[in-house]
Amino acid sequence: MINIEGLKKQYKETVVLDVPSLFIPKAECFGLVGNNGAGKTTLFRIILDLVRATAGSVMIDEEDVSQSENWKWKVGAYLDEHMLLSYLTPDEYFEALRKMYRMSDADMTLHLERFHELFNDEILGKKKYIRDLSKGNLKKVGIAAALMGNPEVVLLDEPFENLDPSSQNRLKKLIIQEKENSQITFLISSHDLNHVTDICERIVLLEKGQVIKDIKEKELMVAELNAYFGT
């Protein structure tokens, strides 16, 4: 699904990302962990073609992301507030997205239905702009938006951050469900080792821009990560 070759990102002399090769197959749940400044968000931004790679390429289904735009149909993402239209209410925002993705009203209702539990009646039908929502609710809107339009790949940056514990569990359930039902490839970065090891079958550990661990065995994950982070 996603194929990264010789990827490098450099700001002047400092190399912030250096991934010689990384392949993420379809329907995998790919977890990305690492300390602050390890390059997680930069990697996501390069995959989304928001930041230019100094060298190398990212291919989504054989399509170079920096050369064309067709892949954008297949990819949903929520990295930060820059990806929201914060001056709209959530309802208006979803409506605008619906038109962009050319979905029908019924599809949209169906889609939002899945988030009913996560939204906890705090998002829809409220007369409040997105910019005035709390950080957690903002995140919920972003995640629901990222999953719109039947994407094949979904990138989420720190999805559990700022969510209350019950929302965290609901989100986990939701991701697992989506993965099973729609074969979505998830790329999730997180600091919450428990959650990310629970839902992901593969964890990649970044340190100073380099992949230093690529763990695919569920049993080993927790122990290895705990050893690395000293927790």
Next chain:
Amino acid sequence: MVLQLIKLELLKSMRSTSFAKSALVAIFLGFLAIVLLAYVLLLGIVLKDVLEKVLESQNAYETLSAGLIYFFLFEFMYRYFTQQLPVMELERFLHLPIKKSKIIRFLLGRSFISPLTVIAPLLFGPFAYREVLPRFGDIAAISWIAAIVLTSWSLHWLMLWFKQKFEDSLTGIGIVFLVLLLGVGSTYLGWYNLGEIIKPVFDWSLTSPIPVLLLLGVCFALYQMAFTYYRQNAYLEDLSQEENIRFANQDLGFLSRFGLAGEFANLEWKLIIRHKKPRTYLMLAGFFLLYGLVFYNNPQYASEEGFSHLFVFVGSFITGIFMLQYGQLFLSWNSANFDFFLQKREGVEALIKGKYLLFIVVSIICLLASIPYVYFGWDILLIHLATFLFNMGVVMHLVVSLSLWKPKPMDLNKGAMFNYEGVGIAQFLMIIPMMIAPYAVYLPFWWFFQNQYVGLAALAIVGMAGIIAFKPLSRLPVQRVLKNRYEISSSFRQEI
């Protein structure tokens, strides 16, 4: 403690994005402020002569004090539009162990350090020296100028309170209109003479210190009022939050017919009415519709045959002001969520097309709204039509292509006046082609055929050619943005 606050303020302005990144702009602005103040001073120095020679007044003092009220009404207006509220900084200090009243006194005091404060002394000081002093003596002159300056400064505190309380509310707009109406009512309609009502106060100040003392009291009371109001409302929710959804929900539904671009134009419309800065721009476009009144019925520009060449400029302003102003900061408006558009397929293209669509729609509205000017002659209508076509065909593309030169991020919730966030050199230079372009087409044709209408026709034809070539022309900025997408998005994320 106060010293520490002052130091922080200085650091803030030194390190603010607009200063550090474009020192040139800052220098230019500083220069501009000095030049303007120098003009005010110059006007103050020659004020006596102006009154005596131009207005042929026998008694300069009488004429001036009768007109003082208009100065203060005018001052009210410009203070309303330009004076900035100091509350933006409040949230940074509220949680610190500094007394609230101290912070607020500091912020209020800082707001007083502004060019607006010295306008009244600069303008009337020389007059007091040249006219009042010889006629009424030195004590009278001092007392008179003190009365004027204190009135002006009272307005400062009044405005701080007024704007915080009423800005963006219908009451506020109503009061501003009322003030305007007061002035108009007395000058044009002659219902009453405002000048006569205010004049005695200043006349009295020539002979007695009481008015000065009274005004000093008023000034202090207004300061206290502003202070108390700010002190009581020194909570984040009261001071810095935008009002919630009110009138801001209207859709421009018909835009949806234009596909994805129309959808984005609709979003842009919401962006405009839900943020302070673009909303002010929209309001200004409304005000500028009245701009023609200054020129079209001014005998100075009336000519025997045809019309004044200046009207071409006025016409292109009236029909295109929104596009000129809003378009200046083309992409900066979306700086907070540019990633959103990048991440959507054809998002950038639709965004730009949507903006074009919005410019066209608003310009058409301006054109339609300016039709009543036909009252001043059919020429005006022709001028508006020609400049409208030219704006759509040529100027629009000029604005867009210039504005894409290093777009900068900005915060849409700050006021529009004297807010130079997002403004770079390009925005300053932009005004030149905008003023020259219509004349570059109009004047040669007028000169060659010695016929103004040929000039107008040339404007219209060139404009229409541009409109026909809209598709390829509008594709250029799309390509440019896509080519520079990494730079633009990272500068919008403020990573540089």
